[in-house]
Amino acid sequence: MQGFQNHFLIAMPSLDDPMFKRSVTYLCEHNEEGAMGIVVNHPMNVSLAELLEQLEISYDAKSPAAQAKVVAGGPVQHDRGFVLHTAKPGYHSSLQLENGLMVTTSKDILQDLTTEQAPEKFLLALGYAGWTAGQLEQEIADNSWLVIPADNRIIFDLSHAEKWQKATASIGIQPWQLTGEAGHA
Template sequence: MSEFQSLAGKLLVAMPGIGDPRFEHAVILICAHQADHAMGLRLDRPAPGVDLRAVLDKLEMPEADRAPEQPVLLGGPVDRERGFVLHTDDWNAPDASLPVSEGLAITATREALAALTDPARRPDRSVLVLGYAGWGEGQLESELTGNVWLTAEPSPELLFDEDHGTKWSRALAGIGVDAAMLSTTGGRA
């Protein structure tokens, strides 16, 4: 049996024919990965008609009026009412921010949401994500073995820019794969 290797801080890029419409053309940042579970945030799917101001309004936060026009993303099918701020680590909430990789963290607090509205305090780059993708023990490893996902290194543009429609093809291009050349069926040599 091979030794466990964490994918925290890596991107998962969905293969064509993934078999789950919730993850078609998905680009997911793995935020936590241990032997018994994995958690990631999908970064290419804006929530229709929802922006940061709307979320803060719904939470009745006084900072809502100062919120920048910023889309909110659908991070995955699990716990869609729960929000996560993915941000650069130049901003940090002690005891609440979870490091993802060098330079990146996630924070799921009202304090993080309030910081997004304050130009003097907010992180250099950030995005609010609702929900997450989760895997149980061995599930992600099985999917990787079954050619469901490719792995890639994240770039700030893939993580934070608002060109969501091209993130999948750009993530593939980043690892030297032309999306048009991928097959919807996998095999083993």
């Protein structure tokens, strides 16, 4: 089986689940057991500083990172933090991904995010998206998702509002060209 790890799932217009509508999901893992991804473009109404304050973790309020919005990473474990970031080893619980990325779930990274010790680029998500064996493949067959290779610039360098359109445009498709109708030859 060829997995879609290190790919984006771009929600098709027909996908109207509020958690995934117009979403771009970075797939961290995909194998015969299922898939795990993080929605990278659904900002929550909470900043990194507010979250760190709630967790009683000290931070630098003057750091631009302090004002970054936390994203809703998906419906699974939405009370747990997942930091998708450029490679920076040394945290207690990190998973090395492809394309120079890591995902860290341990609290020790949170203390660094507003300091010079922070990874060069990062995105803090609460929760993740998960699929059981065969579920994602069926959703793709049902025309719920467009699958494209991931691009770190889309994850980290664009505003959340731009990510869905730029991801579709990266393969030469304008959002108005997408249809909710599935075609089968």
